[in-house]
Amino acid sequence: MTAGRAEARENSGLEELQKRFDAYLQSRGLKVTHERELIFEEVMRFKKHFDADELYDRFKDKGFRISRDTVYRNIPLLLESGVIQKSAGESKREYFEPIRIKGHHDHLVCLQCGDMVEFFCEEFEALQDKISKKYGFDLVFHDHRLYGRCPKCK
Known part of the structure; x- marks a missing residue:
């Protein structure tokens, strides 16, 4: 598979996950806010396992004004919608990873x-x-x- 095809496949996969997340929010009577869109996009940029604090730190480092509480409140929504999954980590903290083409492991x-x-x-x-x-x-x-x-x- 060429690099262009792989990128197109990944982009279409991301679009599907974005649609899934948006549909889930709407089914729960929740709004698709700018903050939720930013959180979704940043989560999908992770190439490794992450915890909520790492996600918050990325926003802080980029100068975005998204509160730690907002990040923590949206993690369960990402989980329940099926766009991220719980994952193993090196401590007692909860770690997550985006659902990718790689599938279950x-x-x-x-x-x-x-x-x-x-x-x-x-x-x-x-x-x-x-x-x-x-x-x-x-x-x-x-x-x-x-x-x-x-x-x-x-």
Whole structure:
């Protein structure tokens, strides 16, 4: 795939996520405000996991007047609309990541340095489906975080 095609595909994906977020807000009787648009756009610029404070700091560094409370109030809306997902992090704080074309994945997290590896394992997915069926459980979502020491920290 050429760079132009990849960029066009990513842009159309972002447009779809923007539409999803806007539709979600409207379905809840909430307005699509300028601040919400800025928050959405900045979240989509993250190429890594982030927390709400990192998002707020980006606005502060750029001179935008968006309050920390506004950022914190909008994170649940982004989550509920399905444009971001909770993710692993190196501390007790909640980390998030934008939904991207890469799709579902799980995480290996280093307890010492906080480095993170994203992975997808078909066998892992099949096993959790088998376990949920065994117990008559309708699986809706999962978040696997495997903790240990990375090669650098062994």
